[in-house]
Amino acid sequence: MIAEKKKISSGFIYFFGSFGGILFGYDIGVMTGALPFLEKDWNLTNALIVGCITSAVMFGAIFGGAVAGQLSDRFGRRKMILVSAVVFAVFAILSMVAPNNGSIYLIIVRTLLGLAVGAASALVPAYMSEMAPANARGSLSGLNQTMIVSGMLLSYIMDFLLKGLPQSWGWRIMLGLAAVPALILLGGVLRLPESPRFLIKNGKEAEAKQVLSWIRKNDQEVEAEIDDIKSASKKENIATEKTTWGSLFSGKYRYLVIAGVGVAAFQQFQGANAIFYYIPLIVQKLTGSAASSALMWPIVQGVILVIGSLVYIAIAEKCKRRTLLILGGTVMGLSFLLPSILNVLDPQINPMTTVVFLCIYVAFYSFTWAPLTWVLVGEIFPLAIRGRASGLASSVNWIGSWAVGLLFPLMTASMPQEIVFAIFGVICILGVLFVKFFVPETKGYTLEQIETIGMNHSKKVVKEVK
Secondary structure, eight states: OOOSSOOSOHHHHHHHHHTHHHHHHHHHHHHHHHHHHHHHHHTOOOHHHHHHHHHHHHHHHHHHHHHHHHHHHHHOHHHHHHHHHHHHHHHHHHHHTOOTTOHHHHHHHHHHHHHHHHHHHHHHHHHHHHHSOGGGHHHHHHHHHHHHHHHHHHHHHHHHHTTTSOHHHHHHHHHHTTHHHHHHHHHHHTTOOOOHHHHHHTTOHHHHHHHHHHHSSSHHHHHHHHHHHHHHHHHHHHHHTTOOGGGGGSHHHHHHHHHHHHHHHHHHHTTHHHHHHHHHHHHHHHHOOOGGGOTHHHHHHHHHHHHHHHHHHHHTTTSOHHHHHHHHHHHHHHHHHHHHHHHHHOTTSOTHHHHHHHHHHHHHHHHTHHHHHHHHHHHSSOGGGHHHHHHHHHHHHHHHHHHHHHHHHHHHHHSOHHHHHHHHHHHHHHHHHHHHHHOOOOTTOOHHHHHHHHHHHHHHHHHHHO
16 A cells, blocks of 8 residues: 555545635625725725725735746645735734725735735645546535635625624624634645645655545556656656746647636626625615615525535536536626616616526526636646646636726716626627637546647647648
């Protein structure tokens, strides 16, 4: 036997390997409930300031994802997840103690908090994809999405439970509680092993075998995977000397990089976070009721997201990635477009019709684009460029999240909500077309086989050009 004693269970590794999703899931969701109280406490009426405070985390995440991807190639996925947990805890507490009317302070602190959020979004999918066997990589990587939406639901519940507090304290406690999951993650990751692919890359084959022995069925499976990783690592060592940021879009990598980065971009520009960040304000504008009285709607959305993530785990290895993305994107697009059309045909239509369609959008997003984006980011990039490419995809994803968080209040202040939703609907349909023509199927393939698919596509393109 390769391993004399199984010191860490595979369940523990997979659970805490994906627990980083709780961090940025909580912080994505917490502003949904905190914002109405913050607006009242500080008398915020400027849509730009509201957008900047809400989107500051996403702005920081743009840079956190890119930097973490490179640093994890040098220091390891595990160490960088640990650093992210510490940074997250520190700046969550600093957000809680923001001075009164300190909009600039809160924007700066939440931007720095975003560095940890972006790092987690890049590191967790990469870590999970490198730990999971090929035949279970979709469902195990889907744990990351379950953690994200569980963090969001947790934040929505805390927002609802704390809504009775004085407005000057409610939003502070909501933001400060984000430090709790960060400290739990820190404790769990201290016991996690490093990624076997990173260990082999750094000449630690014995340690890699030990780690794989904890999460694979038998020694034969371990040895076969070790051989595959070593073979890919040799190719990487040769390629790395010549690998730069420009290499990401060189001939042999371009196809897979465009596919992965494109899916990451479309996931955000499709408008999901407009719902998650602003659903109380959306309901307020539709019905005229106070946003602080609409905090049950985020919980409804959170429950749908969690159920959807569990549905994805159940079907991940039964359905093709492309099929789910095309199905989800189509229904999501219609869920934005149909209420806009109905409002034009009948301006007196019940405003809650739009909320029902938004729930349908969230339901299909929750088991298609939400988890599959991170599954693809974790598995589609060749080893030689995985750190940089994962960081780029994460950063592009957060650019979309930041843009939506910043611009949605400005857009709804200058045009009807139905028009804004229609714009998102069109983007959803464009995302479907992108998947159909530019994204390869990756279900059931090893990471090394996916790399071969990309290289073969590049060779085919070159031949066609010639």
